[in-house]
Amino acid sequence: MKVTLLYALCLLGCGLLLPCLAQAMEPDPAADARRFIAAHEADVRPLEKAMGLAWWNANVTGKDADFKAKEDAQNQLDAALAQPEKFAKLKSIRQALSRLSKPADPLLVRQIDVLYLQYLEKQVDPALLQQMSAKGNAIEKAFNQYRAKVNGQEMTDSQVRQALKDSKDSKYLQAVWEASKAVGPVLESDLKAIVKLRNEAARKLGYRDYHVLQLTLGEQKQEDVLKLFDELDRLTHPAFLRMKAEIDAQLAARFGVPVADLKPWHYQDPFFQEAPPIGDIDFDAVFAKADILALCKKFYTGIGLPIEDVLARSDLYEKPGKSPHAFCTDIDREGDVRVLANIVPNEYWMNTMLHELGHSVYSSKNIPSAMPYVLRSEAHTLCTEGIAMMMQVFAHNAAWLTKMGLPVADPKAFAAAGAHLERHNLLIFAAWCQVMFRFEKELYANPDQDLNKLWWDLVERYQGLKRPAGRNAPDYASKIHIVSAPAYYHNYQLGQLFASQLHHAIAREVLHTEPAQALYNDHPEVGQFLREKVFAPGRSLPWNALTKFATGADLNAKAFAADLAGE
Numbered sequence: 001m002k003v004t005l006l007y008a009l010c011l012l013g014c015g016l017l018l019p020c021l022a023q024a025m026e027p028d029p030a031a032d033a034r035r036f037i038a039a040h041e042a043d044v045r046p047l048e049k050a051m052g053l054a055w056w057n058a059n060v061t062g063k064d065a066d067f068k069a070k071e072d073a074q075n076q077l078d079a080a081l082a083q084p085e086k087f088a089k090l091k092s093i094r095q096a097l098s099r100l101s102k103p104a105d106p107l108l109v110r111q112i113d114v115l116y117l118q119y120l121e122k123q124v125d126p127a128l129l130q131q132m133s134a135k136g137n138a139i140e141k142a143f144n145q146y147r148a149k150v151n152g153q154e155m156t157d158s159q160v161r162q163a164l165k166d167s168k169d170s171k172y173l174q175a176v177w178e179a180s181k182a183v184g185p186v187l188e189s190d191l192k193a194i195v196k197l198r199n200e201a202a203r204k205l206g207y208r209d210y211h212v213l214q215l216t217l218g219e220q221k222q223e224d225v226l227k228l229f230d231e232l233d234r235l236t237h238p239a240f241l242r243m244k245a246e247i248d249a250q251l252a253a254r255f256g257v258p259v260a261d262l263k264p265w266h267y268q269d270p271f272f273q274e275a276p277p278i279g280d281i282d283f284d285a286v287f288a289k290a291d292i293l294a295l296c297k298k299f300y301t302g303i304g305l306p307i308e309d310v311l312a313r314s315d316l317y318e319k320p321g322k323s324p325h326a327f328c329t330d331i332d333r334e335g336d337v338r339v340l341a342n343i344v345p346n347e348y349w350m351n352t353m354l355h356e357l358g359h360s361v362y363s364s365k366n367i368p369s370a371m372p373y374v375l376r377s378e379a380h381t382l383c384t385e386g387i388a389m390m391m392q393v394f395a396h397n398a399a400w401l402t403k404m405g406l407p408v409a410d411p412k413a414f415a416a417a418g419a420h421l422e423r424h425n426l427l428i429f430a431a432w433c434q435v436m437f438r439f440e441k442e443l444y445a446n447p448d449q450d451l452n453k454l455w456w457d458l459v460e461r462y463q464g465l466k467r468p469a470g471r472n473a474p475d476y477a478s479k480i481h482i483v484s485a486p487a488y489y490h491n492y493q494l495g496q497l498f499a500s501q502l503h504h505a506i507a508r509e510v511l512h513t514e515p516a517q518a519l520y521n522d523h524p525e526v527g528q529f530l531r532e533k534v535f536a537p538g539r540s541l542p543w544n545a546l547t548k549f550a551t552g553a554d555l556n557a558k559a560f561a562a563d564l565a566g567e
Ligand SMILES: [Zn+2]
Pocket: 355, 359, 384, 385, 388
């Protein structure tokens, strides 16, 4: 009896005392981490889903009330992530986990790392944040309201683009180009002010400048991205210059001027970020009678990644008030994935639908539900952009079109024109991204330097355009991304590198053919490869570890450069 009683007491005592003692003597950061994650899921997950739905509704209807609801949902989510005491707790859990002699479960550590970045982004001083968004909104509004004025006539942005493409009159082109840049001086001082506010916010969080902070939030180091851009330049700049010499000869003939007299307004795009139209192949004609959705279903089903469920939840055609753009969104990380589009039967929408549905297959639809909620998304936006770009290129590919049952009048000419256009676009966009990445990096490092000169030095070096004699104007300020999507542009190019490298891996390991010959049509093993090598890890791997897992190498520019080496 006594014994039993003692034993019972002891059991009770141990049951109560031991964990307390253990906690007092040696804290358990893994248990703390699990508790933090559980609380995050309980509080933040419903807000993220509400935000996803509100975002979707606002873009589908365009109604003021829905935009208001979207703003409210965003504010609620931001407020939940901004709480300083939660961030302090997260920081201490993260430090404690890193100090453990026996490392904790890697998935647990990874969740805490991802949450740390998500909360860090929202720790900006509220007063600064308010000033930044007020300035940002004012600049965007001024930008949207600005109209280029030529010969007393106002022009919209698309009229400017059309005029640069259509006119053969150098004087008129110069006037249109200069008018399109005249928004720069209007925005210059506000832009410099917002850059300084952003830098101040970054420094308060312990970062050298805002560019460094933004890259950190995307798990990127400035010096690593710079190294990649240097490699890209080394491997592609000679091919770019050869291609540009070809374009220059064509443009000189078009405008009846010597090559030496070509000016930035002769390149048929305000920033020379897209290839001037070449030849007379009408890509739209191929799709004029095509059923774009049927083609997408056929293609994605054939590679073992069916998308019927996505299409059923999507909003795909034009209607009043609706956003004119296209995007794909994962509402709940439980498979509710939707595409917003405005399909008309032409080449642009074939391209765009292949692209958006590429995003849709790399989502919670195909990331195993066993992956924890926090990690149930793409490794990085550059990776999902890469998948989308890898799929969209087929719209220009004559062999792909033939397999899809779309007749092309002159397949040989179409194939040549398609390859030519693709190559030009990729080389031109890569050169343009060099300018954007390097300019933004320097802009935040030293906003007081001569930015007009910096911009044109970079444009001359990487895009091979000549600055108009004596020009000293803030032409960088006419690129809205510098205001509205700061320190992000380089990810478009990194996504392109990821797309090429992954395509080469698929050609080599799955289809056993040359990359240029690798079509995915009716190869479900391509989908299987993507499921296992890209989708399954979710965000449990950072972008570069995922690249290595999927392709066997760190992200690099070799595959991209090899595709563009020559024709
Ligand atoms: Zn995209």
